[in-house]
Amino acid sequence: MNRVIAVAGGKGGTGKTFIAVNVAYLLSERGTVLLIDADVENPTTTIFMKTPPKRVIEIRSFKPVIVEERCTKCGLCIKCCPEHALVLLPSGNILFVEEMCSGCGICKLVCRSNAVVDGKRLDGFYKYYEPNTKLSLIAGELKPGNRRHNTLIAKLIEDHKDLFERYDFVVIDSPPGTAAGVYSTLEYADTIIAVVEPTPLGANDLRKFLTLVKMFGDKKLVVVLNKYGIPGGCYEEISNIVTASKATLFTIPYNKLIIETYIHGDIFVKRHPRSSITSKFRKLVSSLDYTT
Amino acid sequence: MEIVVASGKGGTGKTFVASNLAYFLIGRGILTVCVDADAEAPDLLLALGGVRKNISILEVSRSRKARINYDKCSLCMKCLETCNFNAISIIGGKPVVNDVYCEGCGACSFVCPANAIKYDVKKTGVIRVDISGFRIPVVTADLEVGGRNTGELVYLAKEKAHEVGHHLGAKLIVVDAAAGIGCPVISSLAGADVLLVVAEPTPQSFMGARRLLETASGFNLKTFVIVNKCDLNPGFMKKFLEDLDAEVLGNIPYDYSVVKAYTQMTPILAYRPSSKVSRTLSSLFSKFIKKVMT
Numbered sequence: 384m385n386r387v388i389a390v391a392g393g394k395g396g397t398g399k400t401f402i403a404v405n406v407a408y409l410l411s412e413r414g415t416v417l418l419i420d421a422d423v424e425n426p427t428t429t430i431f432m433k434t435p436p437k438r439v440i441e442i443r444s445f446k447p448v449i450v451e452e453r454c455t456k457c458g459l460c461i462k463c464c465p466e467h468a469l470v471l472l473p474s475g476n477i478l479f480v481e482e483m484c485s486g487c488g489i490c491k492l493v494c495r496s497n498a499v500v501d502g503k504r505l506d507g508f509y510k511y512y513e514p515n516t517k518l519s520l521i522a523g524e525l526k527p528g529n530r531r532h533n534t535l536i537a538k539l540i541e542d543h544k545d546l547f548e549r550y551d552f553v554v555i556d557s558p559p560g561t562a563a564g565v566y567s568t569l570e571y572a573d574t575i576i577a578v579v580e581p582t583p584l585g586a587n588d589l590r591k592f593l594t595l596v597k598m599f600g601d602k603k604l605v606v607v608l609n610k611y612g613i614p615g616g617c618y619e620e621i622s623n624i625v626t627a628s629k630a631t632l633f634t635i636p637y638n639k640l641i642i643e644t645y646i647h648g649d650i651f652v653k654r655h656p657r658s659s660i661t662s663k664f665r666k667l668v669s670s671l672d673y674t675t
Numbered sequence: 676m677e678i679v680v681a682s683g684k685g686g687t688g689k690t691f692v693a694s695n696l697a698y699f700l701i702g703r704g705i706l707t708v709c710v711d712a713d714a715e716a717p718d719l720l721l722a723l724g725g726v727r728k729n730i731s732i733l734e735v736s737r738s739r740k741a742r743i744n745y746d747k748c749s750l751c752m753k754c755l756e757t758c759n760f761n762a763i764s765i766i767g768g769k770p771v772v773n774d775v776y777c778e779g780c781g782a783c784s785f786v787c788p789a790n791a792i793k794y795d796v797k798k799t800g801v802i803r804v805d806i807s808g809f810r811i812p813v814v815t816a817d818l819e820v821g822g823r824n825t826g827e828l829v830y831l832a833k834e835k836a837h838e839v840g841h842h843l844g845a846k847l848i849v850v851d852a853a854a855g856i857g858c859p860v861i862s863s864l865a866g867a868d869v870l871l872v873v874a875e876p877t878p879q880s881f882m883g884a885r886r887l888l889e890t891a892s893g894f895n896l897k898t899f900v901i902v903n904k905c906d907l908n909p910g911f912m913k914k915f916l917e918d919l920d921a922e923v924l925g926n927i928p929y930d931y932s933v934v935k936a937y938t939q940m941t942p943i944l945a946y947r948p949s950s951k952v953s954r955t956l957s958s959l960f961s962k963f964i965k966k967v968m969t
Contacts (some may be wrong), residue, residue, distance in 0.1 A: 393715075394685065394686070394716050394718070395684070395685015395686045395716070395853075395855075396684065396685040396686005396687060396854070397685075397686060400879070422855075423857075424683075424854070424855030424856045424857050424860075424886070425683055425684050425685075425854075425855060425856070425879075425882060425886060427684070427878075427879040427882055427883075430878050430879060430882065444759070445759060463781060463785075465739070465778070465779065465780050465781060482861075485778055485780065486759055487759055487760070487778055487780030487781075487782050488757070488759050488780075488782055489780050489781050489782045489785060492757070492782055492785050492786060493785060525856065525857060527856055527886050527887075527889040527890040528861070528889070528890050528893065529857075530826060530857060530858040530861055531857075531858070532855070532857030532858060533823050533857075533858070534760060537760070537761060537776060538761075541761055558854075558855065559685040559715070559716065559853075559854045559855070560713075560715030560716055560853065560854070561715045561716060561818065561820045561821070562715050562818060562820075562821065562822055562823060562825055563775045563776065563821055563822060563823040565821075566775045566820075566821045567775075567776075580686075582934060582937045582938065583718075583721050583937060583938060583940060584690065584718040584721055584722065584937060587716075587718055587721055588716040588718065591715075591716060591820065592716075592820075594820050595820035595821055598775075598820070598821055613931065613934050614931050614934065614935060615931075615934055615935035615938045616938065617938055642907060645877065645879075646876075646877050646878070646907065646908045646911065648878055
């Protein structure tokens with residue numbers, strides 16, 4: 384059985400992508416890895432690939448197109464649209480506000496004169512990378528201006544979940560936060576890595592994230608305390624949260640070399656194989672690989 | 676006037692800038708109401724000294740979720756075929772709704788021949804108004820975990836902030852936006868006057884800032900960029916500033932005392948007023964206020 388690991392954590396900028404990319408790289412020394420970047424609002428794993436995508440596909444969803452000749456101006460579609468994306472103009476014509484539309488399709492269902500037909504709205508892209516034979520990346524990317532990131536994340540996972548079994552490991556880089564999109568990235572994972580930073584804000588967001596994790600009963604939880612050693616960090620508070628949630632704790636120190644490597648878009652464990660930080664990553668990865 | 680602090684990428688220092696800006700403004704006698712629009716992970720109150728006094732807590736219940744009455748359900752599965760959000764799956768031979776994915780749109784109910792689907796209204800989240808430890812009014816949007824109506828909650832929080840502002844005679848609303856460029860960020864940008872982009876000199880943050888500016892381009896906002904932790908990557912700075920099509924207000928150096936200030940739940944301007952970071956912030960905010968208030 385393959386192992387699906389979601390890297391999440393609540394707060395933005397704690398190091399989710401950093402952990403996900405490095406864990407994926409080390410796992411690729413043990414087997415084949417599929418990395419999924421589900422932070423569709425800002426998919427930065429792509430920066431670490433150093434190669435252009437092999438393939439890019441456009442992701443489109445339903446939007447209504449109103450055929451004027453058939454429309455009887457009955458107004459039923461306007462009345463039923465839950466997002467108020469259809470507006471009746473004083474002229475009697477119907478205005479469609481694309482930004483508001485959720486793509487639910489009820490306007491088409493309720494129309495008695497078949498005046499609402501399928502249009503396609505561009506939501507974003509899937510980008511496929513194959514940096515080497517052991518590691519593949521699929522990055523979801525939201526089109527700027529599109530509001531439906533939660534739906535796109537759910538679709539990204541749903542569209543690729545049948546691929547999971549072809550790989551020894553799947554690593555999902557989740558977006559920050561605790562909303563429906565993050566839930567989608569955790570749904571098929573058997574292990575959740577929560578990346579946290581040692582600040583009161585980090586601790587606060589970890590607490591909220593753990594209430595999301597509780598919606599699933601059966602996941603293994605690992606907390607990675609990143610930027611460990613920052614002076615004045617709230618280590619006790621985080622350690623208490625970890626103990627109370629029966630999670631395993633790993634620490635990654637705050638280190639200038641990490642920042643330098645990150646800034647250059649390099650994968651730390653690849654660039655610095657003998658560093659003590661790489662040894663820490665190896666320990667983390669050993670705990671995730673139960674095939675050995 | 677509504678000022679939105681956003682970044683595209685998480686962890687660049689939105690809450691750091693928003694909390695210090697609010698503290699700075701109050702210190703200059705400019706009454707300000709803050710909005711924490713990062714409803715999935717709200718922290719602004721913590722950065723402003725925590726809760727001094729809670730004024731109100733409003734529970735928002737506007738999330739419609741489909742509920743199937745199995746006494747009426749004929750197991751035709753039309754609902755499952757119709758749902759565009761994958762919110763219905765077959766469990767134990769029956770169609771089952773997953774609330775997290777349900778948009779409450781009404782499509783399944785419309786197609787159900789047995790009239791077996793009704794809607795429950797469930798909790799979207801909470802909007803609370805507090806006076807922070809530093810006597811700054813903060814309106815916080817706090818989404819239920821697994822929720823999806825973040826944008827709506829952010830609109831309501833901003834509306835509340837304007838109401839509070841009107842009551843107090845406050846001139847400014849400072850909105851601390853969520854990471855990213857999705858629904859809650861778009862709701863933060865809509866109706867605002869000024870966008871303050873907090874970036875750090877990394878390719879990851881550059882990507883986020885660029886995507887944010889593209890998202891904001893439809894909103895006609897006065898836009899400024901602050902480069903936080905500017906000394907992390909001096910080589911990147913020149914390219915960064917040339918490529919971002921927005922006015923750069925200034926740079927903030929990296930300093931450990933920022934983390935220490937966070938630990939004390941105190942804006943750095945109050946914690947270490949004479950530090951280099953604080954002096955830089957003050958002159959940057961003075962410049963900012965002159966630019967946006969004239």
